[in-house]
Amino acid sequence: MELIYVLDILGTFAFATSGALVASDKKFDLFGVLIIAFVTAVGGGMLRDVLINAHPINWIGDLNYLYTIFAAVFFTFLFKSKIAYLSKTMFLFDTIGISVFTLLGLEKGLAFNLHPIVALIMGMISAVFGGVLRDVLTNKIPLIFEKEIYASACLAGGITYLVLNEFSAPQAVLFVVSTIVIVVIRVVSVRFELELPKIKDDLFTKK
Numbered sequence: 001m002e003l004i005y006v007l008d009i010l011g012t013f014a015f016a017t018s019g020a021l022v023a024s025d026k027k028f029d030l031f032g033v034l035i036i037a038f039v040t041a042v043g044g045g046m047l048r049d050v051l052i053n054a055h056p057i058n059w060i061g062d063l064n065y066l067y068t069i070f071a072a073v074f075f076t077f078l079f080k081s082k083i084a085y086l087s088k089t090m091f092l093f094d095t096i097g098i099s100v101f102t103l104l105g106l107e108k109g110l111a112f113n114l115h116p117i118v119a120l121i122m123g124m125i126s127a128v129f130g131g132v133l134r135d136v137l138t139n140k141i142p143l144i145f146e147k148e149i150y151a152s153a154c155l156a157g158g159i160t161y162l163v164l165n166e167f168s169a170p171q172a173v174l175f176v177v178s179t180i181v182i183v184v185i186r187v188v189s190v191r192f193e194l195e196l197p198k199i200k201d202d203l204f205t206k207k
Contacts, residue, residue, distance in 0.1 A: 014093030017076055040131060043134075096183070106123030109121075109122035152196060156182065164178070
């Protein structure tokens with residue numbers, strides 16, 4: 001089994017667990033928790049595949065994604081009170097997950113002969129839109145719209161991938177270096193509470 005695939009499954013598990021935790025905190029029933037876990041884990045990849053007309057859709061073509069989501073929900077119900085102690089581990093899985101999802105989505109876009117900019121957008125959609133769907137369905141402002149450098153880290157990693165690809169870097173180098181860029185930006189931004197600037201005033205705002 002390829003390392004990238006293993007990381008993809010780990011990222012799916014982390015995303016599904018985060019969705020299950022949010023739904024559980026909102027007092028959703030078991031079916032609601034499953035739905036939120038599902039859209040969090042595979043919603044971004046599914047949206048990407050629909051947009052580029054890729055078939056079969058990611059989770060339809062590989063049932064291991066569904067099994068992983070079921071396992072994550074079962075894990076959450078058994079150990080919800082203990083997961084808080086695993087926050088750093090879950091953050092690591094989540095960060096690895098968005099890195100892998102970004103690069104796999106970008107690669108898939110390039111494989112469909114999309115313009116590199118469009119392929120880059122597909123990579124970001126793969127990584128972050130599951131979380132956006134989760135937050136919208138649970139009546140929250142999506143995380144990527146209000147704080148934390150999240151999608152921007154994916155953008156930086158994707159650009160790194162495209163630049164290295166132009167220089168015909170080996171596949172392993174493409175993935176490793178681009179993943180490191182995403183992980184470092186994500187970790188540093190959270191560690192030092194960095195945010196992108198917000199639009200507050202303009203040239204005509206009276207002081």
